[in-house]
Amino acid sequence: MAGEQRLLLENARQLVLVCGRGEKYLLQAGMASLAVLQNASLVVGQDGYIKAVGPADVIRNQFSGATFERKIDCTGKCVLPGLVDAHTHPVWAGDRVHEFAMKLAGASYMEIHQAGGGIHFTVEHTRKATEEELFNTFKHRLERMRRAGSTLVECKSGYGLNLETELKMLRVIERAKQSMDIGISSTYCGAHSVPKGKTATEAADDIINNHLPKLKELKLSGEMHVNNIDVFCEKGVFDLDSTRRILQAGKDIGLQINFHGDELHPMKSAELGAELGAQAISHLEEVSDEGIAAIARAKCAAVLLPTTAYMLRLKQPQARKMLNEGVIVALGSDFNPNAYCFSMPMVMHLACVNMKMSMNEALAAATINAAYALGKSDTHGSIEIGKQGDLVIVNSSRWEHLIYQFGGHQTLIDYVIVKGEVVYKNERCGITSSY
Ligand SMILES: N=CN[C@@H](CCC(=O)O)C(=O)O
Ligand SMILES: [Zn+2]
Structure with a gap:
């Protein structure tokens, strides 16, 4: 030739x-x-x-x-x-190294969250940060991911919770999509936490009536191309009903469903994801047997996050059972201020040691299956x-x-x-x- x-x-x-x-x-x-x-x-x-x-x-x-x-x-x-990182929260201001110390001293993730720390702490700092500041730190984080071998990364918003800051985060992600040599699948995660002063139902209403119509408008005008919709479906955060309403509304405007479920408590998130035709569900430490069977049937990817289970000393997700039952198992770093890890090679190592996957399985989960979780396995x-x-x-x-x-x-x-x-x-x- x-x-x-x-x-x-x-x-x-x-x-x-x-x-x-x-x-x-x-x-x-x-x-x-x-x-x-x-x-x-x-x-x-x-x-x-x-x-x-x-x-x-x-x-x-x-x-x-x-x-x-x-x-x-x-x-x-x-x-x-190139490695594919199927789950990250890379746009934020204000690290949480002090919370790492609290967790080492015995505080749980939810205790810190309910006391106003955790995601709330990051939201406060991210709301105050300028778009330029957020872009510069995000760019640096993407470069670090790339140096560790990641060439396609899912990137979530979710530290704004109000429309103004969620859009600021999504613009930052869009700018990186246009200007950096790395693949990005962007995720609107305005339902990452219930904002202070609102109930879950009120927050869901705000998302459905205000946030999603704005995303649709920006998509139609060609200003922003968000790929996925996410909700943190968890006890004390978004219940199953609010999760269902938000995800369905996101799907109705053309977003792929890709959400956090069954992490700290069994929520029947997997069953819901299968019913709604979700492309992927992340975490699943507490998934039920029925949930595993449902996502296997629905060809909904399970994005397992070994750094989080390790960091928070959670029960490990049942990777072996999922694999045996025909679930599409993928991996993500879950890079966020709680789990500060950019490296998919380290994620694969943890998946092997803690979740009992073989090295072949871990690599498939961090490449073709992670690409599938983002709807991109035709090209990646x-x-x-x-x-x-x-x-x-x-x-x-x-x-x-x-x-x-x-x-x-x-x-x-x-x-x-x-x-x-x-x-x-x-x-x-x-x-x-x-x-
Ligand atoms: N569990 C919810 N969201 C993130 C943590 C985000 C944070 O603590 O800032 C996760 O996937 O682990
Ligand atoms: Zn996450």
């Missing part, structure tokens, strides 16, 4: 496709054994999409007449699809011809080192690539060493 291509990755020791037959998601058996090529190469075209992937000698012959804007020698290294989450050229190059002999070396991703990751463009190159690149 002749002509100019954007990128050639040559001679990778392992090239982890994850899947190769256009699967939208992987279930238990598919997750257990991933598609991996040895001594392989890959080509990304000028449009940023993958043009070819296969054995190094085959690709060399196929592209003998082509030129490349950039070639990277991957000898001895592994290439993986695996290395296949026609998908976006989002890739991670790891300097190790086997890809599993990315999970095995807990906290080692900063040294292991050589390059992060989005649409065939290098968006991060490790300073240490070029120095040969074996890890």
Whole structure:
């Protein structure tokens, strides 16, 4: 093949496709054994999409007449699809390191929340912050996520609760979507907490009558393209009935349902999500057996968040039972002021150790299944011809080192690539060493 291509990755020791037959998601058996090529190469075209992937000698012959804007020698290294982080709260002001100390001393998440801290603390600071301040910290956080291998990230609003601040957060997310080389799926999460002075019913009414119509108007005018709607369905936050009303109203204006459920108490959130046709539900530490069966049937992804269960010392979500029952299991970092972790490699490690997933399962959950949770597995989450050229190059002999070396991703990751463009190159690149 002749002509100019954007990128050639040559001679990778392992090239982890994850899947190769256009699967939208992987279930238990598919997750257990991933598609991996040895001594392989890959080509990304000028449009940023993958043009070819296969054995190094085959690709060399196929592209003998082509030129490349950039070639990277991957000898001895592994290439993986860009990681997908299916759940983050990355736009906020005011950290909560003091609450971390309180939690270590024995306070629970809900005790702090009910005393006016937690989400309320972050709301107070986020309301006061300027759009510019929020954008600058958000941008920095996205860069840190990217350095840890994430190339597609779900980003929620939810620290405004009033229309003005929710819109401010969503504008910040929209600006990053337009200006940064990272995939973003944006989520309106105005029902993240019941604002002080309102009941859950009043807050739900405000969202349905004021917030959502404004989002619809901004969508029609082309100013803002929000992808998902979220509610924190939890005892003392939004009950099942308010959750149902908000999610249905969001769905009615074209948003994908992707919400927090069954985290601290069994709420029948999973059953509700299945009934409403939710794309994904996050947390599920307290999901019922019926809820697991319902989301398996409904093909609603379970986004499990190992950092939260670890940080708050919660019961671990039943990943094994979910996998056995045919649930589409995905992973997210849940980056937020309560769980300050940007790193999907660390999330995968925690999922393996604490939720008893295998490394293959964790990688599938952090790539193709996380992309499915965002409705983006047609273009993201695996290395296949026609998908976006989002890739991670790891300097190790086997890809599993990315999970095995807990906290080692900063040294292991050589390059992060989005649409065939290098968006991060490790300073240490070029120095040969074996890890
Ligand atoms: N549980 C609700 N929301 C977040 C926490 C947000 C916060 O505490 O600021 C979560 O997913 O863990
Ligand atoms: Zn969350």
